[in-house]
Amino acid sequence: MASVSAPSAALAPHRPSASAALLFPCPYSSPRVSPSPTAQPRRLAVAARAMPWPHVLTVAGSDSGAGAGIQADIKASAALGAYCSSVITAVTAQNTVGVQARGPCCTGGVRWGAAQVKTGMLPSAGIVKVLCENLRKFPVKALVVDPVMVSTSGDTLSGPSTLATFREELFPMADIVTPNVKEASKLLGDVSLQTISDMRSAAESIYKLGPKHVLVKGGDMPDSTDAIDVFFDGNEFIELRGLRIKTRNTHGTGCTLASCIAAELAKGATMLHAVEVAKKFVESALYHSKDLVIGNGPQGPFDHLFSLKSPLRKMGSLHKFNPDDLFLYAVTDSGMNKKWGRSIKDAVKAAIEGGATIVQLREKDTETREFLEAAKACVEICRSSGVPLLINDRIDVALACNADGVHVGQSDMPAWEVRELLGPGKIIGVSCKTPAQAEQAWKDGADYIGSGGVFPTTTKANNPTLGFEGLRAVCSASKLPVVAIGGINTGNAGSVMELGLPNLKGVAVVSALFDRECVATETRSLRSILMNACSRS
Protein backbone atom coordinates (compact mmCIF):
# COMPACT_ATOMS: atom_id res chain seq x y z
CA MET A 1 0.00 0.00 0.00
CA ALA A 2 1.32 3.46 -0.80
CA SER A 3 2.03 5.76 2.08
CA VAL A 4 -1.06 7.87 2.88
CA SER A 5 -0.62 11.31 4.34
CA ALA A 6 -3.33 12.89 6.45
CA PRO A 7 -4.61 16.39 5.58
CA SER A 8 -2.46 18.91 7.43
CA ALA A 9 -5.44 20.90 8.79
CA ALA A 10 -6.67 17.80 10.55
CA LEU A 11 -3.25 17.32 12.14
CA ALA A 12 -3.27 20.76 13.77
CA PRO A 13 -4.05 20.48 17.49
CA HIS A 14 -7.37 22.01 18.60
CA ARG A 15 -8.42 23.14 21.98
CA PRO A 16 -11.77 21.77 23.09
CA SER A 17 -14.51 24.28 22.33
CA ALA A 18 -18.26 24.60 22.29
CA SER A 19 -18.24 24.51 18.50
CA ALA A 20 -17.22 20.88 18.71
CA ALA A 21 -20.88 20.13 19.32
CA LEU A 22 -21.42 21.18 15.72
CA LEU A 23 -18.58 19.00 14.51
CA PHE A 24 -20.03 16.04 16.38
CA PRO A 25 -23.80 16.57 16.45
CA CYS A 26 -25.67 14.53 19.02
CA PRO A 27 -26.70 11.36 17.23
CA TYR A 28 -29.35 10.49 19.79
CA SER A 29 -32.21 12.73 18.69
CA SER A 30 -35.36 10.87 17.60
CA PRO A 31 -35.31 9.59 14.05
CA ARG A 32 -37.88 11.13 11.71
CA VAL A 33 -40.82 8.86 11.28
CA SER A 34 -41.98 8.40 7.72
CA PRO A 35 -45.09 10.57 7.17
CA SER A 36 -46.60 7.80 5.10
CA PRO A 37 -46.62 4.55 7.14
CA THR A 38 -48.63 2.83 4.44
CA ALA A 39 -45.68 3.24 2.05
CA GLN A 40 -43.63 0.69 3.98
CA PRO A 41 -44.48 -2.85 5.08
CA ARG A 42 -46.35 -2.80 8.40
CA ARG A 43 -43.98 -5.10 10.23
CA LEU A 44 -40.97 -2.92 9.38
CA ALA A 45 -42.74 0.25 10.52
CA VAL A 46 -43.58 -1.30 13.89
CA ALA A 47 -40.05 -2.63 14.37
CA ALA A 48 -38.53 0.78 13.62
CA ARG A 49 -40.54 2.43 16.38
CA ALA A 50 -40.37 -0.32 18.98
CA MET A 51 -36.68 -1.23 19.05
CA PRO A 52 -33.99 0.95 20.67
CA TRP A 53 -31.05 0.04 18.46
CA PRO A 54 -27.81 -1.09 20.15
CA HIS A 55 -25.48 1.90 20.01
CA VAL A 56 -21.74 2.29 20.51
CA LEU A 57 -19.95 5.64 20.63
CA THR A 58 -16.26 5.33 19.87
CA VAL A 59 -13.85 8.00 21.09
CA ALA A 60 -10.67 7.12 19.22
CA GLY A 61 -8.16 8.01 16.54
CA SER A 62 -8.65 7.76 12.80
CA ASP A 63 -6.43 5.24 10.98
CA SER A 64 -6.01 6.29 7.35
CA GLY A 65 -5.17 2.66 6.55
CA ALA A 66 -8.66 1.77 7.91
CA GLY A 67 -7.58 -1.41 9.68
CA ALA A 68 -7.56 -0.05 13.24
CA GLY A 69 -8.92 2.98 15.13
CA ILE A 70 -12.29 4.58 14.35
CA GLN A 71 -12.54 2.74 11.04
CA ALA A 72 -12.17 -0.67 12.74
CA ASP A 73 -14.63 0.38 15.46
CA ILE A 74 -17.37 1.28 12.97
CA LYS A 75 -16.90 -1.89 10.95
CA ALA A 76 -16.74 -4.17 14.00
CA SER A 77 -19.84 -2.65 15.62
CA ALA A 78 -21.76 -2.91 12.34
CA ALA A 79 -20.70 -6.53 11.91
CA LEU A 80 -22.20 -7.35 15.31
CA GLY A 81 -25.40 -5.44 14.65
CA ALA A 82 -24.75 -2.22 16.58
CA TYR A 83 -24.82 1.36 15.30
CA CYS A 84 -21.53 3.17 15.87
CA SER A 85 -21.11 6.93 16.14
CA SER A 86 -17.69 8.52 16.54
CA VAL A 87 -15.62 11.22 18.17
CA ILE A 88 -12.23 11.55 16.50
CA THR A 89 -9.47 12.33 19.00
CA ALA A 90 -6.52 12.15 16.60
CA VAL A 91 -5.76 11.73 12.94
CA THR A 92 -3.02 9.35 11.95
CA ALA A 93 -1.40 8.55 8.64
CA GLN A 94 -0.76 4.80 8.68
CA ASN A 95 -0.31 1.98 6.27
CA THR A 96 0.77 -1.66 6.46
CA VAL A 97 4.35 -0.54 7.25
CA GLY A 98 3.63 1.69 10.25
CA VAL A 99 2.50 5.11 11.47
CA GLN A 100 3.90 7.98 9.38
CA ALA A 101 2.22 10.95 11.10
CA ARG A 102 -0.21 11.72 13.87
CA GLY A 103 -1.91 14.75 15.40
CA PRO A 104 -4.64 15.38 17.97
CA CYS A 105 -8.22 16.61 17.41
CA CYS A 106 -10.67 17.76 20.07
CA THR A 107 -13.34 15.97 22.07
CA GLY A 108 -15.08 18.95 23.66
CA GLY A 109 -18.81 19.53 23.71
CA VAL A 110 -19.90 16.07 22.69
CA ARG A 111 -23.06 14.77 24.35
CA TRP A 112 -23.18 11.05 24.23
CA GLY A 113 -26.40 10.45 26.09
CA ALA A 114 -26.56 6.98 27.56
CA ALA A 115 -24.58 5.02 24.95
CA GLN A 116 -21.94 2.39 25.54
CA VAL A 117 -18.69 4.27 25.03
CA LYS A 118 -15.49 2.67 23.76
CA THR A 119 -12.27 4.64 23.95
CA GLY A 120 -9.18 4.02 21.85
CA MET A 121 -6.28 6.35 21.00
CA LEU A 122 -6.27 9.34 23.36
CA PRO A 123 -3.13 11.18 22.27
CA SER A 124 -2.62 13.64 25.15
CA ALA A 125 -3.33 14.01 28.85
CA GLY A 126 -5.44 17.08 27.93
CA ILE A 127 -7.75 14.99 25.76
CA VAL A 128 -8.06 12.30 28.45
CA LYS A 129 -9.06 15.03 30.92
CA VAL A 130 -11.71 16.48 28.56
CA LEU A 131 -13.06 12.98 28.03
CA CYS A 132 -13.25 12.35 31.79
CA GLU A 133 -15.05 15.69 32.33
CA ASN A 134 -17.61 14.68 29.70
CA LEU A 135 -18.03 11.25 31.25
CA ARG A 136 -18.76 12.84 34.60
CA LYS A 137 -21.26 15.27 33.03
CA PHE A 138 -23.03 12.76 30.81
CA PRO A 139 -22.99 9.33 32.47
CA VAL A 140 -22.89 6.43 30.03
CA LYS A 141 -24.30 2.90 30.16
CA ALA A 142 -20.92 1.24 29.91
CA LEU A 143 -17.35 2.41 29.38
CA VAL A 144 -14.88 0.16 27.57
CA VAL A 145 -11.34 1.55 27.74
CA ASP A 146 -8.74 0.23 25.32
CA PRO A 147 -5.62 2.00 26.59
CA VAL A 148 -3.96 2.32 23.17
CA MET A 149 -0.35 3.41 23.54
CA VAL A 150 1.80 1.67 21.00
CA SER A 151 0.59 0.25 17.68
CA THR A 152 1.46 -3.35 16.88
CA SER A 153 3.94 -1.89 14.36
CA GLY A 154 5.78 -0.47 17.40
CA ASP A 155 4.88 3.20 16.86
CA THR A 156 3.87 5.39 19.81
CA LEU A 157 0.23 6.53 19.67
CA SER A 158 -0.06 7.95 23.15
CA GLY A 159 3.02 9.05 25.08
CA PRO A 160 3.99 8.54 28.73
CA SER A 161 2.41 11.90 29.65
CA THR A 162 -1.05 10.28 29.45
CA LEU A 163 -0.21 7.39 31.80
CA ALA A 164 -1.04 9.14 35.07
CA THR A 165 -4.38 10.51 33.76
CA PHE A 166 -5.32 7.07 32.44
CA ARG A 167 -4.57 5.48 35.79
CA GLU A 168 -5.99 8.16 38.07
CA GLU A 169 -8.97 9.58 36.17
CA LEU A 170 -10.16 7.31 33.38
CA PHE A 171 -9.69 3.77 34.72
CA PRO A 172 -11.78 4.29 37.90
CA MET A 173 -14.76 5.11 35.64
CA ALA A 174 -14.29 2.13 33.33
CA ASP A 175 -16.43 -1.01 33.22
CA ILE A 176 -13.52 -2.77 31.55
CA VAL A 177 -9.95 -1.89 30.61
CA THR A 178 -8.33 -3.97 27.84
CA PRO A 179 -4.53 -3.48 27.69
CA ASN A 180 -2.31 -5.72 25.58
CA VAL A 181 0.78 -7.09 27.33
CA LYS A 182 2.98 -4.15 26.30
CA GLU A 183 0.41 -1.63 27.52
CA ALA A 184 -0.15 -3.52 30.78
CA SER A 185 3.59 -3.46 31.33
CA LYS A 186 3.82 0.32 30.69
CA LEU A 187 0.86 1.01 32.97
CA LEU A 188 2.62 -0.87 35.77
CA GLY A 189 6.01 0.85 35.44
CA ASP A 190 7.60 -1.43 32.79
CA VAL A 191 7.18 -4.72 34.66
CA SER A 192 8.13 -7.75 32.59
CA LEU A 193 5.17 -9.86 31.38
CA GLN A 194 6.28 -13.21 29.99
CA THR A 195 3.83 -15.80 31.30
CA ILE A 196 0.12 -16.32 31.94
CA SER A 197 0.86 -15.98 35.63
CA ASP A 198 2.46 -12.54 34.92
CA MET A 199 -0.69 -11.58 32.98
CA ARG A 200 -2.83 -12.55 35.99
CA SER A 201 -0.76 -10.42 38.34
CA ALA A 202 -0.95 -7.52 35.89
CA ALA A 203 -4.74 -7.89 35.61
CA GLU A 204 -5.00 -7.80 39.41
CA SER A 205 -2.76 -4.72 39.73
CA ILE A 206 -4.69 -2.84 37.04
CA TYR A 207 -7.98 -3.85 38.70
CA LYS A 208 -6.74 -2.09 41.84
CA LEU A 209 -6.71 1.17 39.85
CA GLY A 210 -10.53 1.07 39.87
CA PRO A 211 -12.10 -0.48 36.74
CA LYS A 212 -14.84 -3.11 37.26
CA HIS A 213 -13.13 -5.65 34.97
CA VAL A 214 -9.74 -6.07 33.33
CA LEU A 215 -8.79 -8.05 30.22
CA VAL A 216 -5.06 -8.45 29.61
CA LYS A 217 -4.76 -9.47 25.94
CA GLY A 218 -2.15 -11.97 24.88
CA GLY A 219 -2.17 -11.49 21.09
CA ASP A 220 1.43 -10.29 21.23
CA MET A 221 2.58 -12.86 23.79
CA PRO A 222 5.72 -14.49 22.42
CA ASP A 223 6.01 -18.27 21.89
CA SER A 224 2.36 -19.10 22.50
CA THR A 225 0.57 -21.50 20.16
CA ASP A 226 -2.81 -20.33 21.49
CA ALA A 227 -4.06 -16.74 21.76
CA ILE A 228 -4.73 -16.44 25.49
CA ASP A 229 -6.30 -13.44 27.23
CA VAL A 230 -6.75 -13.13 31.00
CA PHE A 231 -10.05 -11.76 32.34
CA PHE A 232 -10.37 -10.58 35.94
CA ASP A 233 -13.54 -9.37 37.67
CA GLY A 234 -12.09 -8.77 41.11
CA ASN A 235 -12.81 -12.33 42.29
CA GLU A 236 -12.00 -14.80 39.59
CA PHE A 237 -9.38 -15.06 36.85
CA ILE A 238 -10.66 -16.59 33.63
CA GLU A 239 -8.23 -17.68 30.96
CA LEU A 240 -9.83 -17.13 27.55
CA ARG A 241 -8.03 -19.43 25.19
CA GLY A 242 -8.47 -19.20 21.42
CA LEU A 243 -6.74 -20.63 18.42
CA ARG A 244 -3.79 -18.49 17.25
CA ILE A 245 -4.42 -17.78 13.56
CA LYS A 246 -1.25 -17.76 11.49
CA THR A 247 -1.54 -14.55 9.51
CA ARG A 248 0.21 -11.20 9.00
CA ASN A 249 -3.19 -9.47 9.00
CA THR A 250 -3.50 -8.60 12.69
CA HIS A 251 -3.55 -4.80 12.45
CA GLY A 252 -6.48 -3.55 14.50
CA THR A 253 -7.23 -6.66 16.58
CA GLY A 254 -7.26 -4.68 19.84
CA CYS A 255 -9.56 -1.91 18.57
CA THR A 256 -11.90 -4.51 17.10
CA LEU A 257 -12.02 -6.54 20.30
CA ALA A 258 -12.93 -3.49 22.42
CA SER A 259 -15.62 -2.32 19.97
CA CYS A 260 -17.13 -5.80 19.85
CA ILE A 261 -17.26 -5.86 23.66
CA ALA A 262 -19.11 -2.51 23.60
CA ALA A 263 -21.47 -3.76 20.86
CA GLU A 264 -22.33 -6.92 22.79
CA LEU A 265 -22.89 -4.88 25.98
CA ALA A 266 -25.20 -2.62 23.97
CA LYS A 267 -27.14 -5.73 22.92
CA GLY A 268 -27.60 -6.65 26.58
CA ALA A 269 -24.85 -9.21 27.20
CA THR A 270 -23.07 -9.58 30.53
CA MET A 271 -19.42 -8.51 30.59
CA LEU A 272 -17.88 -11.99 30.39
CA HIS A 273 -20.20 -13.06 27.59
CA ALA A 274 -19.46 -9.83 25.69
CA VAL A 275 -15.71 -10.52 25.98
CA GLU A 276 -16.12 -14.14 24.86
CA VAL A 277 -18.18 -13.20 21.80
CA ALA A 278 -15.72 -10.41 20.96
CA LYS A 279 -12.76 -12.79 21.14
CA LYS A 280 -14.51 -15.33 18.91
CA PHE A 281 -15.35 -12.58 16.45
CA VAL A 282 -11.69 -11.51 16.20
CA GLU A 283 -10.60 -15.13 15.79
CA SER A 284 -13.16 -15.73 12.99
CA ALA A 285 -12.29 -12.47 11.24
CA LEU A 286 -8.56 -13.30 11.33
CA TYR A 287 -9.24 -16.81 10.06
CA HIS A 288 -11.26 -15.50 7.12
CA SER A 289 -8.66 -12.86 6.35
CA LYS A 290 -5.54 -14.95 6.85
CA ASP A 291 -4.62 -14.91 3.15
CA LEU A 292 -5.86 -11.41 2.34
CA VAL A 293 -3.25 -9.27 0.56
CA ILE A 294 -3.63 -5.54 1.18
CA GLY A 295 -0.42 -3.47 1.02
CA ASN A 296 3.21 -4.65 1.09
CA GLY A 297 4.06 -4.02 4.73
CA PRO A 298 4.54 -6.58 7.49
CA GLN A 299 1.12 -6.06 9.11
CA GLY A 300 -2.08 -5.99 7.08
CA PRO A 301 -5.69 -5.22 7.99
CA PHE A 302 -8.39 -7.89 8.14
CA ASP A 303 -11.95 -8.13 6.87
CA HIS A 304 -14.47 -7.23 9.57
CA LEU A 305 -17.43 -7.87 7.31
CA PHE A 306 -16.58 -11.47 6.44
CA SER A 307 -19.98 -12.47 7.80
CA LEU A 308 -21.71 -10.74 4.89
CA LYS A 309 -20.70 -13.84 2.96
CA SER A 310 -23.03 -15.77 5.22
CA PRO A 311 -26.43 -14.11 4.75
CA LEU A 312 -28.23 -16.71 6.86
CA ARG A 313 -26.64 -15.66 10.09
CA LYS A 314 -28.69 -14.23 12.94
CA MET A 315 -27.51 -11.68 15.48
CA GLY A 316 -26.40 -14.27 17.99
CA SER A 317 -28.00 -15.40 21.17
CA LEU A 318 -28.07 -13.43 24.37
CA HIS A 319 -27.87 -16.70 26.27
CA LYS A 320 -24.32 -16.84 27.45
CA PHE A 321 -23.00 -20.38 27.42
CA ASN A 322 -22.17 -21.49 30.92
CA PRO A 323 -20.44 -24.90 31.10
CA ASP A 324 -22.43 -25.61 34.28
CA ASP A 325 -25.55 -25.69 32.09
CA LEU A 326 -24.38 -29.15 30.98
CA PHE A 327 -25.21 -30.56 34.43
CA LEU A 328 -28.52 -32.22 33.53
CA TYR A 329 -28.80 -32.28 29.77
CA ALA A 330 -32.17 -33.50 28.44
CA VAL A 331 -32.19 -34.82 24.86
CA THR A 332 -35.63 -35.45 23.29
CA ASP A 333 -36.60 -38.41 21.08
CA SER A 334 -39.69 -38.20 18.88
CA GLY A 335 -40.36 -41.97 18.96
CA MET A 336 -40.42 -42.06 22.76
CA ASN A 337 -42.68 -39.03 23.12
CA LYS A 338 -45.10 -40.44 20.54
CA LYS A 339 -45.12 -43.76 22.40
CA TRP A 340 -46.17 -42.02 25.63
CA GLY A 341 -48.65 -39.77 23.78
CA ARG A 342 -47.05 -36.39 24.50
CA SER A 343 -45.93 -33.55 22.29
CA ILE A 344 -42.29 -32.41 22.07
CA LYS A 345 -43.36 -29.18 23.75
CA ASP A 346 -44.98 -30.96 26.71
CA ALA A 347 -41.95 -33.22 27.08
CA VAL A 348 -39.60 -30.20 27.21
CA LYS A 349 -41.88 -28.36 29.65
CA ALA A 350 -41.86 -31.37 31.97
CA ALA A 351 -38.07 -31.80 31.78
CA ILE A 352 -37.55 -28.14 32.70
CA GLU A 353 -40.08 -28.44 35.51
CA GLY A 354 -38.05 -31.36 36.86
CA GLY A 355 -34.80 -29.35 36.75
CA ALA A 356 -33.13 -29.97 33.35
CA THR A 357 -30.40 -27.37 32.85
CA ILE A 358 -30.16 -27.55 29.04
CA VAL A 359 -32.39 -29.11 26.37
CA GLN A 360 -31.55 -30.54 22.96
CA LEU A 361 -34.25 -31.38 20.41
CA ARG A 362 -33.09 -34.54 18.65
CA GLU A 363 -35.93 -35.27 16.27
CA LYS A 364 -34.66 -37.70 13.69
CA ASP A 365 -38.07 -38.79 12.38
CA THR A 366 -40.17 -35.62 12.65
CA GLU A 367 -41.22 -33.82 9.44
CA THR A 368 -39.45 -30.46 9.02
CA ARG A 369 -42.58 -28.30 9.32
CA GLU A 370 -43.74 -30.07 12.47
CA PHE A 371 -40.22 -29.97 13.91
CA LEU A 372 -39.93 -26.21 13.31
CA GLU A 373 -43.30 -25.48 14.90
CA ALA A 374 -42.33 -27.55 17.96
CA ALA A 375 -38.87 -25.92 18.07
CA LYS A 376 -40.40 -22.42 18.09
CA ALA A 377 -42.71 -23.38 20.96
CA CYS A 378 -39.75 -24.89 22.87
CA VAL A 379 -37.63 -21.75 22.32
CA GLU A 380 -40.35 -19.75 24.08
CA ILE A 381 -40.58 -22.18 26.99
CA CYS A 382 -36.79 -22.41 27.39
CA ARG A 383 -36.24 -18.61 27.14
CA SER A 384 -38.81 -17.95 29.83
CA SER A 385 -37.05 -20.44 32.14
CA GLY A 386 -33.50 -19.34 31.30
CA VAL A 387 -32.63 -22.79 29.96
CA PRO A 388 -30.65 -22.93 26.69
CA LEU A 389 -32.24 -24.83 23.80
CA LEU A 390 -30.08 -26.59 21.21
CA ILE A 391 -31.11 -28.37 18.02
CA ASN A 392 -29.51 -31.64 16.97
CA ASP A 393 -27.91 -31.53 13.53
CA ARG A 394 -30.52 -29.29 11.81
CA ILE A 395 -28.77 -25.94 11.38
CA ASP A 396 -31.67 -24.76 9.20
CA VAL A 397 -34.19 -25.39 11.98
CA ALA A 398 -31.89 -23.77 14.57
CA LEU A 399 -31.61 -20.63 12.42
CA ALA A 400 -35.33 -20.51 11.66
CA CYS A 401 -36.40 -20.75 15.32
CA ASN A 402 -33.40 -18.70 16.62
CA ALA A 403 -32.38 -21.48 19.01
CA ASP A 404 -29.41 -20.94 21.34
CA GLY A 405 -27.27 -23.36 19.36
CA VAL A 406 -26.72 -26.68 17.67
CA HIS A 407 -25.25 -30.08 18.54
CA VAL A 408 -23.52 -31.96 15.73
CA GLY A 409 -22.01 -35.42 15.41
CA GLN A 410 -18.89 -36.54 13.55
CA SER A 411 -20.85 -37.25 10.37
CA ASP A 412 -22.88 -34.01 10.45
CA MET A 413 -21.73 -30.62 9.20
CA PRO A 414 -18.23 -29.79 10.59
CA ALA A 415 -18.38 -27.48 13.62
CA TRP A 416 -16.40 -24.72 11.88
CA GLU A 417 -18.97 -24.61 9.07
CA VAL A 418 -21.71 -24.46 11.70
CA ARG A 419 -19.90 -21.56 13.38
CA GLU A 420 -19.79 -19.77 10.00
CA LEU A 421 -23.54 -20.07 9.69
CA LEU A 422 -24.52 -19.35 13.30
CA GLY A 423 -21.98 -16.64 14.17
CA PRO A 424 -19.92 -16.14 17.34
CA GLY A 425 -22.79 -15.84 19.85
CA LYS A 426 -24.39 -19.28 19.49
CA ILE A 427 -23.60 -22.48 21.39
CA ILE A 428 -22.07 -25.36 19.42
CA GLY A 429 -21.58 -28.88 20.78
CA VAL A 430 -19.83 -31.78 19.06
CA SER A 431 -19.98 -35.52 19.78
CA CYS A 432 -16.44 -36.84 20.27
CA LYS A 433 -15.17 -40.32 21.03
CA THR A 434 -11.42 -39.66 20.94
CA PRO A 435 -8.93 -37.07 22.20
CA ALA A 436 -8.16 -36.20 18.54
CA GLN A 437 -11.82 -35.44 17.86
CA ALA A 438 -11.95 -33.33 21.04
CA GLU A 439 -8.91 -31.33 19.88
CA GLN A 440 -10.51 -30.79 16.46
CA ALA A 441 -13.79 -29.65 18.06
CA TRP A 442 -11.86 -27.00 19.99
CA LYS A 443 -9.99 -25.87 16.87
CA ASP A 444 -13.30 -25.67 15.00
CA GLY A 445 -14.70 -23.22 17.55
CA ALA A 446 -17.10 -25.52 19.46
CA ASP A 447 -18.21 -24.63 23.01
CA TYR A 448 -18.51 -28.11 24.52
CA ILE A 449 -18.24 -31.75 23.58
CA GLY A 450 -20.54 -34.70 24.27
CA SER A 451 -18.66 -37.93 24.85
CA GLY A 452 -19.99 -41.50 24.83
CA GLY A 453 -21.61 -43.93 24.80
CA VAL A 454 -20.42 -44.36 28.30
CA PHE A 455 -22.70 -47.42 28.68
CA PRO A 456 -24.34 -49.56 25.99
CA THR A 457 -27.43 -47.79 24.59
CA THR A 458 -30.35 -48.62 22.34
CA THR A 459 -31.13 -44.97 21.50
CA LYS A 460 -28.35 -44.79 18.92
CA ALA A 461 -27.56 -47.60 16.47
CA ASN A 462 -23.94 -48.71 15.85
CA ASN A 463 -22.58 -46.69 18.72
CA PRO A 464 -19.49 -48.31 20.23
CA THR A 465 -19.29 -48.10 24.01
CA LEU A 466 -16.39 -46.02 25.41
CA GLY A 467 -16.69 -47.07 29.03
CA PHE A 468 -15.18 -45.08 31.88
CA GLU A 469 -11.65 -45.39 30.48
CA GLY A 470 -12.64 -43.98 27.07
CA LEU A 471 -14.49 -41.14 28.77
CA ARG A 472 -11.51 -40.45 31.03
CA ALA A 473 -9.17 -40.22 28.00
CA VAL A 474 -11.44 -37.73 26.21
CA CYS A 475 -12.06 -35.61 29.34
CA SER A 476 -8.36 -35.43 30.19
CA ALA A 477 -7.41 -34.32 26.68
CA SER A 478 -10.29 -31.88 26.13
CA LYS A 479 -9.83 -28.12 26.26
CA LEU A 480 -13.63 -27.84 26.25
CA PRO A 481 -16.19 -28.77 28.91
CA VAL A 482 -17.60 -32.28 28.48
CA VAL A 483 -21.01 -33.86 28.98
CA ALA A 484 -21.15 -37.66 29.22
CA ILE A 485 -23.80 -39.48 27.19
CA GLY A 486 -24.96 -43.00 26.31
CA GLY A 487 -27.00 -45.38 28.45
CA ILE A 488 -26.96 -43.06 31.49
CA ASN A 489 -29.90 -43.37 33.89
CA THR A 490 -30.84 -42.91 37.55
CA GLY A 491 -29.07 -46.20 38.35
CA ASN A 492 -25.61 -45.29 37.00
CA ALA A 493 -25.49 -41.45 36.70
CA GLY A 494 -24.01 -41.11 40.20
CA SER A 495 -21.08 -43.38 39.32
CA VAL A 496 -20.26 -41.21 36.27
CA MET A 497 -20.12 -37.97 38.25
CA GLU A 498 -18.22 -39.63 41.09
CA LEU A 499 -15.37 -40.34 38.67
CA GLY A 500 -14.51 -36.65 39.23
CA LEU A 501 -13.08 -36.42 35.72
CA PRO A 502 -11.46 -33.14 34.61
CA ASN A 503 -13.82 -31.02 32.48
CA LEU A 504 -16.78 -33.34 33.05
CA LYS A 505 -19.70 -31.01 33.77
CA GLY A 506 -22.73 -33.30 33.65
CA VAL A 507 -24.67 -36.07 31.98
CA ALA A 508 -26.95 -36.13 28.94
CA VAL A 509 -29.95 -38.45 29.01
CA VAL A 510 -32.63 -39.52 26.55
CA SER A 511 -34.64 -42.61 27.50
CA ALA A 512 -34.04 -42.22 31.26
CA LEU A 513 -36.32 -39.15 31.05
CA PHE A 514 -38.44 -39.48 27.93
CA ASP A 515 -39.10 -43.24 27.79
CA ARG A 516 -40.86 -42.97 31.14
CA GLU A 517 -44.38 -42.17 32.20
CA CYS A 518 -43.64 -38.99 34.14
CA VAL A 519 -40.78 -36.92 32.68
CA ALA A 520 -40.80 -34.33 35.48
CA THR A 521 -40.53 -36.98 38.23
CA GLU A 522 -37.66 -38.79 36.49
CA THR A 523 -35.81 -35.52 35.89
CA ARG A 524 -36.24 -34.53 39.53
CA SER A 525 -34.84 -37.80 40.85
CA LEU A 526 -31.93 -37.73 38.39
CA ARG A 527 -31.13 -34.21 39.50
CA SER A 528 -30.98 -35.15 43.15
CA ILE A 529 -28.77 -38.17 42.34
CA LEU A 530 -26.36 -35.90 40.44
CA MET A 531 -26.30 -33.34 43.23
CA ASN A 532 -25.56 -36.02 45.82
CA ALA A 533 -22.82 -37.53 43.66
CA CYS A 534 -21.19 -34.12 43.19
CA SER A 535 -21.27 -33.38 46.89
CA ARG A 536 -19.52 -36.75 47.52
CA SER A 537 -16.80 -36.43 44.84
Ligand SMILES: Nc1ncnc2c1ncn2[C@@H]1O[C@H](COP(=O)(O)OP(=O)(O)O)[C@@H](O)[C@H]1O
Ligand atom coordinates in the same frame (compact mmCIF):
# COMPACT_ATOMS: atom_id res chain seq x y z
N1 LIG B 1 -3.03 -14.36 15.58
C1 LIG B 1 -4.10 -14.31 16.36
N2 LIG B 1 -5.00 -15.33 16.35
C2 LIG B 1 -6.10 -15.29 17.13
N3 LIG B 1 -6.38 -14.29 17.97
C3 LIG B 1 -5.52 -13.26 18.04
C4 LIG B 1 -4.33 -13.20 17.25
N4 LIG B 1 -3.68 -12.05 17.54
C5 LIG B 1 -4.43 -11.41 18.46
N5 LIG B 1 -5.52 -12.14 18.80
C6 LIG B 1 -6.58 -11.78 19.74
O1 LIG B 1 -7.00 -10.46 19.39
C7 LIG B 1 -7.40 -9.74 20.54
C8 LIG B 1 -6.60 -8.44 20.61
O2 LIG B 1 -5.36 -8.73 21.25
P1 LIG B 1 -3.95 -8.07 20.93
O3 LIG B 1 -3.61 -8.28 19.50
O4 LIG B 1 -3.03 -8.59 21.96
O5 LIG B 1 -4.30 -6.53 21.18
P2 LIG B 1 -3.65 -5.23 20.53
O6 LIG B 1 -4.13 -5.18 19.12
O7 LIG B 1 -4.20 -4.14 21.39
O8 LIG B 1 -2.19 -5.41 20.60
C9 LIG B 1 -7.15 -10.69 21.72
O9 LIG B 1 -8.35 -11.36 22.04
C10 LIG B 1 -6.11 -11.67 21.18
O10 LIG B 1 -6.12 -12.90 21.85
Ligand SMILES: Cc1ncc(COP(=O)(O)O)c(N)n1
Ligand atom coordinates in the same frame (compact mmCIF):
# COMPACT_ATOMS: atom_id res chain seq x y z
C1 LIG C 1 -5.70 5.30 15.26
C2 LIG C 1 -5.20 4.00 15.83
N1 LIG C 1 -5.75 3.51 16.95
C3 LIG C 1 -5.31 2.34 17.45
C4 LIG C 1 -4.31 1.61 16.84
C5 LIG C 1 -3.83 0.29 17.42
O1 LIG C 1 -3.80 -0.72 16.48
P1 LIG C 1 -3.21 -2.18 16.70
O2 LIG C 1 -4.38 -3.08 16.93
O3 LIG C 1 -2.51 -2.50 15.43
O4 LIG C 1 -2.31 -2.16 17.87
C6 LIG C 1 -3.77 2.14 15.66
N2 LIG C 1 -2.77 1.52 15.01
N3 LIG C 1 -4.22 3.35 15.17
Ligand SMILES: [Mg+2]
Ligand atom coordinates in the same frame (compact mmCIF):
# COMPACT_ATOMS: atom_id res chain seq x y z
MG1 LIG D 1 -2.90 -6.59 17.91
